[in-house]
Amino acid sequence: MSSLIIAIFVLLIVGIGYWIYHTSTKIVVVEKAGQVFTARRVYIQPRVILPVVVLILALFLVVSIRVIPVGHAMVKFNVVTKRFSVSGEGITVVPPFIYRTYIYDMRRQEYTMSARKGEGKRPNIDDSLWSPTKEGLQVGIDLTAWYRINPDSLVKVHRKIGPDYDEKVIRPAIRSVVRHVISEYPIMDVYSAKRREIQEEILKRVKGLLEPDGFIIEEIVLRDVHFTPDFAKAIEEKQIAQQEAERMKYVLQKEQLEAERKKIEAEGKARAIEIVSKKLKENPEYIKYLYVDKISDKISVIISDQGTILNLGDVLKKGK
Numbered sequence: 001m002s003s004l005i006i007a008i009f010v011l012l013i014v015g016i017g018y019w020i021y022h023t024s025t026k027i028v029v030v031e032k033a034g035q036v037f038t039a040r041r042v043y044i045q046p047r048v049i050l051p052v053v054v055l056i057l058a059l060f061l062v063v064s065i066r067v068i069p070v071g072h073a074m075v076k077f078n079v080v081t082k083r084f085s086v087s088g089e090g091i092t093v094v095p096p097f098i099y100r101t102y103i104y105d106m107r108r109q110e111y112t113m114s115a116r117k118g119e120g121k122r123p124n125i126d127d128s129l130w131s132p133t134k135e136g137l138q139v140g141i142d143l144t145a146w147y148r149i150n151p152d153s154l155v156k157v158h159r160k161i162g163p164d165y166d167e168k169v170i171r172p173a174i175r176s177v178v179r180h181v182i183s184e185y186p187i188m189d190v191y192s193a194k195r196r197e198i199q200e201e202i203l204k205r206v207k208g209l210l211e212p213d214g215f216i217i218e219e220i221v222l223r224d225v226h227f228t229p230d231f232a233k234a235i236e237e238k239q240i241a242q243q244e245a246e247r248m249k250y251v252l253q254k255e256q257l258e259a260e261r262k263k264i265e266a267e268g269k270a271r272a273i274e275i276v277s278k279k280l281k282e283n284p285e286y287i288k289y290l291y292v293d294k295i296s297d298k299i300s301v302i303i304s305d306q307g308t309i310l311n312l313g314d315v316l317k318k319g320k
Contacts, residue, residue: 012059061289064093071107073151075158076100084155102158104149108218111170112144115226123165128226131173131182139182139190145174145206146218153214161213168215174220177205191225198222 049100050284068074074087077100087094094101112119115128128140147170149157161168181202190198203220210217 010293013056016055040163043264058302060095061093064095066092066101068092068103071105073104073106073154075102075104075154077102084159086154094238102163104154104158104163106149106151106154108146108148109166110144110146111166111174112142112223113171113174114142114223115140116142121171122218129178131179133182133190134185135187137187138228139187141178141182141222142224142226143174143178143202143220143222145220147210147219149214150211150216157214165215169210170215173209174206175200177202178210181205187227191227195222 037058066074066087068087070089072089074092074094074148076087076094077083078085078098079100080098083204113121113127115126117123117125121127128142130138130140133139149165157165181198185194185198189195199220199222202222203217206220207217
């Protein structure tokens with residue numbers, strides 16, 4: 001951007017110079033050594049000088065005005081004094097030829113490494129971070145880091161690293177720390193049990209590595225965990241086996257409860273038979289009562305044989 005402004009300013013100065021030369025040049029007749037010939041002479045009129053100077057100063061001021069976007073900052077390097085300075089968002093004046101300028105984003109930034117295409121800083125490739133666990137098994141990690149440049153360290157970041165800091169230091173630092181941390185945990189802890197603990201440990205170590213360079217690391221999130229195809233198949237088979245074991249456990253519990261129910265039912269029936277037997281011993285006619293009790297209420301007379309007729313009302317009264 002600064003190179004374009006300088007080029008425009010130079011073209012304007014050349015155009016003004018050509019206009020002055022064209023309007024102030026006159027052809028005159030000159031005699032020299034007895035010979036007469038014509039020549040061009042530049043006669044700059046005083047009334048032209050002041051407007052030209054004002055115009056040049058105005059152009060210089062226009063090309064010196066820079067607008068810094070919201071959330072950004074400008075690092076300025078004075079090529080004469082060889083000193084750095086910083087300007088915040090808004091309008092600032094940066095004289096051309098004297099300063100070299102660089103714009104930096106001071107807002108929260110994210111760096112994502114993901115296996116999914118279309119995500120992260122390298123969207124066209126599988127950018128998942130593969131690392132060995134404590135057992136030596138390979139596991140893939142998808143993560144996102146949120147960070148920003150420390151405003152007090154902007155000049156240091158520019159001098160030591162430069163504008164491409166995300167690829168020079170952010171990415172290598174995160175990948176290195178993740179590999180070291182993952183190698184200290186078993187694979188199942190990475191997958192579930194201690195995932196939060198691992199995330200916090202990675203954040204702590206990345207902060208210790210990058211904050212001295214001028215970066216504020218706000219958060220690191222483990223988005224997903226991948227396994228090799230063989231291990232993923234083994235995990236799936238294990239989960240299926242666990243589900244089957246749970247199902248069998250439920251079936252066994254159900255059958256055990258049913259067995260207990262039948263046992264109680266059988267004990268109840270046995271107790272009932274015992275009571276009936278005792279009553280029959282005490283009163284043999286009780287069997288008639290039980291017989292009649294099972295007959296429908298609509299039946300009032302029973303012929304048991306050719307010579308015996310039972311009146312149900314009388315029988316029931318005797319039973320009571």
